[in-house]
Amino acid sequence: MVMLGKDLLGIHDLTPDQISLVLDTALSMKEVSAREIKKVPTLRGKTVINLFYEPSTRTRTSFELAGKRLSADVINISAGSSSVVKGETLEDTGRNLQAMNPDLIVLRHASAGAPQLLAKMLPSSIINAGDGAHEHPTQALLDAFTIRERKQTLQGLTVVIAGDITHSRVARSNIDLLLKMGATVRVCGPRTMVPLYIEKMGVTFVPRLEEAIEGADVIMMLRIQMERQRGSLFPSIREYSRFFGLNREKLKHARDDVLIMHPGPVNRGVEISPELLDSPYTIILDQVTNGVAIRMALMYLLIGK
């Protein structure tokens, strides 16, 4: 019987069967959020701690809702605002939280490997909600769920991931998952934002967006960190947008039934033009909806049985 382990640390650790298990479980979880009464007693008496060292209202809210709809007790700890936790090592914070008997700790952290560290030390389950530029497995799983919902399968699809590939945990987790599930992946972005030898990961690098999306089934646009990168890896936002932003003109090169995705929040008019954002091609809000379902599924699979 296929099962998950104690933790969900990255796509790297999952087999295709485990990925399918999560996606299938999320299907029935999605149904719960669509009900009149959006609550099941599955995790009654379980404790979930959201430990966020980087602020992310969106992801935290998604996990909080997932926990509450499963009837868990959810505790939010925003480590940025917490002076006490700040002076402490992650190990010590982890040990102290563990002493309060949580069943699950959801960790977002700026350092790659932080969730692995906690998972090794602590008996409670850990979900990686994003660690540095390393992995963001729940994002990749919700993306896969969203694609499968529209295309029935991931097998045989061509998916383009465009933007700052080097610094994106979303890209890394998605590439890993898509390849495992039999999709073809092309990456696109300024040369300064794509790792050398990226082909060794099993993907193709196509420098021009128009060319990259030729015949693509899915285009995933990555978020530009406006506040961080201005004037460093590319000359200007305007230039980035002109070459690597998606608009109706460039989209002509893709298939008629192409899907446009984005992990959010979108910089309107930078990664995707406003007209495309509001078009039926774009399924960003499906991704958000499915995010709650995927997180419910993971909570159920890790601590619900």
Place this chain on the structure above:
Amino acid sequence: MVMLGKDLLGIHDLTPDQISLVLDTALSMKEVSAREIKKVPTLRGKTVINLFYEPSTRTRTSFELAGKRLSADVINISAGSSSVVKGETLEDTGRNLQAMNPDLIVLRHASAGAPQLLAKMLPSSIINAGDGAHEHPTQALLDAFTIRERKQTLQGLTVVIAGDITHSRVARSNIDLLLKMGATVRVCGPRTMVPLYIEKMGVTFVPRLEEAIEGADVIMMLRIQMERQRGSLFPSIREYSRFFGLNREKLKHARDDVLIMHPGPVNRGVEISPELLDSPYTIILDQVTNGVAIRMALMYLLIGK
């Protein structure tokens, strides 16, 4: 049968019958908060999001308690502290939250009209918890409930609203509600803080507080934003207090059974003298108690059936 619509955006949209419906419903909700076990299962499995773009511990706490006492799942989002939401338009934040299937979004926002915008876009119910200098309908409803509790009716009462009328959403919502329910309204304040042609709203402007409160049944003192207005619209806090602050001396002009109200938090000794604050005339804490009841009533009427 009288019902509310999808949203509660302002007193402007309510008929007298709808206002009475809210006040009557709040009566049974108040009883819940007075019980040994302050909880009913009415909103079990419903999701309420408190989306506050302006900080207000008091109002947020009141809504949070209201939701929890009705067994809803309540999520707090403080947009000030959230860096991600900050760079996003309200529309995009709204659409993203909607994708997580909330039943109700309680919105406080610095811009007039923000709740209307969300309400038009989103299928979930919206409660306006204060939008700029526009409306604060739950405050007006709790004020009306509190007056009715003491005076049985609003019909025929004389109510004075004193302070910065121009910039007060509390004043605007209260004026609208009181006139709809058959009360007479006088406003009072420094000329610089009262809109020209205020009489067109159906109220009387009386510049001197002593005169304004002559024969009044209720006096509502508005909060002075100490941090904002010092030295701008009036010479000094001391001067404001001397002319427009309420004290025992000035109160002699009012009826013996006059009620003193304030939306809180009070600047002690500025709007109301300390001795009056602690006198039986002042029913500010009743307002706070009734705030929870009114918010429970609105949640029940909007998403509880």
Place this chain on the structure above:
Amino acid sequence: MVMLGKDLLGIHDLTPDQISLVLDTALSMKEVSAREIKKVPTLRGKTVINLFYEPSTRTRTSFELAGKRLSADVINISAGSSSVVKGETLEDTGRNLQAMNPDLIVLRHASAGAPQLLAKMLPSSIINAGDGAHEHPTQALLDAFTIRERKQTLQGLTVVIAGDITHSRVARSNIDLLLKMGATVRVCGPRTMVPLYIEKMGVTFVPRLEEAIEGADVIMMLRIQMERQRGSLFPSIREYSRFFGLNREKLKHARDDVLIMHPGPVNRGVEISPELLDSPYTIILDQVTNGVAIRMALMYLLIGK
């Protein structure tokens, strides 16, 4: 029959019988947190407000978990981040919160006596979660519980408390409790950090740590406020650590079954050497676990019947 009063303000107010009642009750509460389903309906429909004027993720989380595992509705108010509450007196904030019918307010405040003030004014129960340099009774109770768990009794034990005795509410509450329960207490620390005439409290002052811990059953190390005291009460952190930090060398003077405790968070290598921190002598994580149990016990005893 032994009972608690309305509030838990300090160890000062408790009789030995009341202390035993809390410790005995915590025993069954600890069992709840160890269950598969960590939740009992005891406080269903009760409202607990965590009102924290000083940030403390750890203590707040402990109280929040305690409340939720007893099925109470828990509201967090962090007064530091709340601009509205800031301009208000504690009395006014207290009265306003009371108007929302909470059953219990947990207060942490920088001023000694703040919980006493609230308790006198308000009908709801108050738990002191630390007031200035005055008392931190829940810490002393969880420490006593942890010692009793290992040593069966407090009666006749020798307990050393080392560090900044003068400014420590943890020291004060612990000294009071330990003496009431029949333990012998020695204090140790730089002369600048120990009150003159400390002997009048019934304890012995021993200036050298090696000497203080001679034959001790328990050593409680206090936290050094690194950010506050650098270069004031002692020359340097390094010097402090050398004379008053605990390490394997100094520990040779204690009994073989000595227990090392710390209220957390520990400054690794300052108060306690890393090797001792990770040794079986050190039972800091037991303290954290027992903190939830003690807070559950207090909530149950104050508002659960």
